[in-house]
Amino acid sequence: MNEQDYQPETLAVRAGTVRSQFGEHSEAMFLTSSFVFESAAQAAARFIGEQPGNIYSRFTNPSVTMFEERLAALEGAEQCIATASGMAAILACVMGVLKAGDHIVASVSLFGSTVNLFNNVIRKFGVETTYVSATDVAEWQAAVRPDTRLFFLETPSNPLTEISDIAAIAVVAKSCGALLAVDNCFCTPILQRPLDMGADIVIHSATKYIDGQGRVLGGAVLGNRKNLEGVYAFLRTTGPTMSAFNAWIFLKGLETLKLRMDAHSANALELATWLEAQPNVARVFYPGLPSHPQHELAMRQQKTGGGIVSFEVASSPGGGKEAAWRVIDATRMLSITANLGDTRTTICHSASTTHARISPEARAAAGITDGLIRIAVGLEAVVDIQNDLARGL
């Protein structure tokens, strides 16, 4: 089939499927650590790369390969390399692309563990990071040094849903010879395809929307073969690769991704609109709302606003945190957890959970107030989510 001509919903259910000799309709789960050869000569040919084929599941596995090809088709990428988690994908990206003495320019609004990885792990190996505004392209340009090799961003950001202009930042990256990596976890290729806008590498935490049902951890790095050569070598040698079982779960997740992303987005827009009308809500952050400062950019760059909505509870005499905790603790249905991208709506207080380890000053600078609540809108009826929140509000 000529996959390039298929629509995303077709690719999501068809791309990458390879049948074994039994002709199974659903993809097989290849639970095998290694593969056997017909002869010593064939083993030798496989090991030196003269003949394509599987050797060992740390290198390649047929279930994992099917997942990689399906996600690559959806992102419009030449290659996809699956990993054990989203963090393994980010680690493999920086270890594969950078060397000691290289410099990263990164958005200040990154996932907490990514900041930890940049500040406390790869820094030990001589890679420095400068953080800049997610939204001010001039800051990216100003932070460039002669040794800058990688730009790294995440859009929309967590929890304030700030939008980075991928195309504009890609132009700056290109002009200084750096690669632009985009963590596309919040949008998935259904809502946003960063490679089409000039990004060089796309990162996923498949744990979130790609599974979408809260079962397993996984990740992926996507881009062209040349840029990913070092990434594959790092993973193959060090081992944080995806298991066949998890790949099979993610293959099934991809089949319903379009339906789920559309439903998450529709629910989120309805909930955000309702929240904006509540007297005890001071502010709502959702890219799909006309009140969002970058609504226009978001609607140009993404198909919809996505599933993440944050809001500030109007401050009560006890302060923002007390008011926010009261709303969270009054819920009976929503799941109090920092996870996101699930069929079940999740709710969390960013300042005391995902952003608890950064200083109060840094939190204030980032705009994460004590009254802020983040909701990852699930697939329940919106009226039930509203009723659950209305109790505390």
Ligand SMILES: *Cc1c(COP(=O)(O)O)cnc(C)c1O
């Ligand atoms: C969760 C998350 C990650 C890390 O993914 P894991 O699968 O938990 O390792 C990276 N980036 C973003 C934006 C995330 O939400």
